[in-house]
Each structure stands twice: as structure tokens, then as C-alpha cells.
Amino acid sequence: MRILLTNDDGIRAPGLKVLEKIARQFSDDIWICAPDEEQSGMGHALTLTRPVRLRKHGERRFSVTGTPTDAVTMGLRRVMDGTPDVILSGVNRGANLADDITYSGTVSAAIEGALAGVRSIALSQVYSKDGTADEAPFGPAIEWGARVLAPLLDTPLPKRTLVNVNFPPLRPSEIQGVRAVRQGFHDYSRGTVVEGRDPRGFKYYWFGLEAIEHTLDHGTDLEAIDEGYISVTPLQLDLTHHSSLGALADRYVD
Ligand code: MN
Numbered sequence: 092m093r094i095l096l097t098n099d100d101g102i103r104a105p106g107l108k109v110l111e112k113i114a115r116q117f118s119d120d121i122w123i124c125a126p127d128e129e130q131s132g133m134g135h136a137l138t139l140t141r142p143v144r145l146r147k148h149g150e151r152r153f154s155v156t157g158t159p160t161d162a163v164t165m166g167l168r169r170v171m172d173g174t175p176d177v178i179l180s181g182v183n184r185g186a187n188l189a190d191d192i193t194y195s196g197t198v199s200a201a202i203e204g205a206l207a208g209v210r211s212i213a214l215s216q217v218y219s220k221d222g223t224a225d226e227a228p229f230g231p232a233i234e235w236g237a238r239v240l241a242p243l244l245d246t247p248l249p250k251r252t253l254v255n256v257n258f259p260p261l262r263p264s265e266i267q268g269v270r271a272v273r274q275g276f277h278d279y280s281r282g283t284v285v286e287g288r289d290p291r292g293f294k295y296y297w298f299g300l301e302a303i304e305h306t307l308d309h310g311t312d313l314e315a316i317d318e319g320y321i322s323v324t325p326l327q328l329d330l331t332h333h334s335s336l337g338a339l340a341d342r343y344v345d
Contacts, residue, residue: 092118092244095166095175095204099130099183099196102154106182106216109229113214113236114179117244122175124166126196127154131185135160135199145169159200167207177244178204181214181256182232188217188257188312188322189275189305198255198326205253205328212243213253217260217316231321234263239321248325255324259316267319274324275311 094114098107102125114121127146136158143157145165153170155162163178180200187195197213204211216232235258243254259266283299307314312322 092177093120093171093173093175094118094122095163095171095178095209096121096123097125097159097162097166097178097180097200099126099133099159099180099200101126101129102148102152104129104184106184106229106232109182109216109232109236110179110214112233113182113240116237117240122151122166122171123148124153124155124162124170126159126162127156130158130196131183132194133158133160133196133199134194135202137161137164159196160203163200163203163207167204167209174207175209178209178211179214179240180204180211181216182229182236182258183213183215184218185215186217186257186316187213187215187255188316189277191277192255192274192326198253201253201255202326202328205251208250210244210248211253212240212256214256214258216258228260230263231258231261231266235266235269235321239269239323243323249327251328253326253328255312255322255326257312257316257322259319259321261319265319266321268321269323270315270320271323271325272310272312272315274326275308275313276306278306 098104137160138157143155143161146154155165180197183197187198192198201211201213216229285297285299289295305313312324315322
């Protein structure tokens with residue numbers, strides 16, 4: 092099995108090393124192509140207005156001066172000889188849950204893989220409640236990664252779909268199990284914009300995500316993580332809201 096790895100936290104991200112450890116439990120045919128620098132929050136951005144550079148860091152190990160989508164594109168079209176069987180994106184430092192994951196570089200890298208017709212899986216480690224942003228403990232991902240991935244690597248998945256996995260912020264022994272769940276809902280109406288002043292006295296703004304409301308609806312990824320489970324959510328690229336389609340079509344009848 093040929094596996095392409097990427098990580099929106101960059102080629103030097105600890106979560107990429109974790110992912111490599113997990114992937115090597117399935118194959119030695121591992122290729123890495125990740126952004127040169129952290130690209131969290133870049134979503135599905137594709138670099139169009141400037142060139143990207145490809146850097147070789149070792150055997151089958153490359154970085155791209157661009158976005159996570161750029162890294163997957165380069166991995167598929169320039170770095171690898173032949174198409175991978177699987178693309179794994181992560182393990183991200185931080186959660187990628189609910190319906191706002193279009194912000195996510197981690198999930199978007201997997202979306203790019205799905206667009207290319209490759210089985211693609213995004214993996215994220217939710218922060219520990221007593222850890223800091225820079226010390227996301229990857230224990231749950233390390234301990235449970237292969238167990239979660241095994242069924243995802245041999246279950247038939249429809250084309251143009253991907254799978255989003257999140258590990259809860261617990262000790263590995265405290266994890267309750269794995270749940271296949273739908274996306275939850277994040278209420279962004281209370282997201283904060285923090286205003287400050289830089290050392291030269293000019294105002295700056297910084298987006299804060301802490302105030303976002305988590306609605307723990309039954310059967311969602313948010314509920315699973317809250318209850319100590321690993322969440323596994325299949326996603327599709329078709330964002331059409333099918334039940335509105337008829338109502339809108341009726342409005343455009345001649
Ligand atoms: Mn990230």
C-alpha cells in the first residue's frame with residue numbers, strides 16, 4: 092500500500108511524525124509532502140498568483156512553499172511516481188469538528204485527495220484541557236491511530252468522499268472507544284475579534300475561537316469527543332442542500 096502523508100502544521104510538525112509512526116504500521120511505502128510552514132486555517136486555498144517551490148528533505152520527504160492543497164497537488168503530480176492508495180492528513184494539532192471544517196487545512200488536504208479520486212482521511216488531536224496550544228499531547232492518536240485507521244483502509248468508500256477523524260483530549264486509557272457520527276454545529280455568532288496595539292502603536296485584530304458555542308446534539312462528532320470517544324465522520328464534497336432544491340426550483344418556473 093502506497094501512502095501519501097501531509098500536515099497543515101508544516102513539514103516539521105510533531106503531528107506529522109506521529110502520523111508517520113501510525114502509517115508505518117500499515118506500509119513502508121510512505122511518501123511525505125507537506126507545507127513548508129504552518130498553514131492552519133488556510134482551508135482549501137490553492138496558490139494561483141505566485142509560484143510554489145518544492146524542497147527535498149530526504150528520501151520521499153518533501154515540502155512545498157504553499158498551502159495544504161498545494162502540498163497534496165504537488166505530492167500527486169510531481170513528487171510521487173504513480174497514484175497513492177491512501178492520503179493521510181494530520182495528525183493536526185487541534186480539533187477539526189462540526190460544520191466549520193471548511194476553515195481546516197487538515198480536512199481540506201483530504202478534500203483535495205478525494206477530488207483526485209484517492210481514499211483520503213484527515214486526523215486531528217483535540218487539545219488537552221490542561222495542556223497548552225503548543226503541547227498538544229498526541230497520546231490518543233499514537234495509541235489508537237492504527238486501530239481507527241484499519242477499517243477505514245479496507246472499507247469500500249464512495250468516490251468523492253473522505254473521512255474526518257478526531258481524537259479526544261484524554262489519556263489513551265481513558266478513551267471509551269470509536270463512534271461513527273455526523274457533523275455537529277458550531278455557532279459562530281459569538282466568535283470574538285480581539286483588538287490590541289502593536290509596539291508601534293497601531294491597532295491590530297486577532298480572531299478568537301474560544302467563545303464559539305458547542306451544541307452537543309446526539310449522534311454528532313462534538314458529542315462523541317465530549318463523551319470520551321474518537322469520532323469518525325464520513326464527509327462528501329457535494330454541499331447541495333437537497334431539500335431546498337425543489338423550493339428554489341419552484342421559484343424559477345416560467
Ligand atoms: Mn493545523
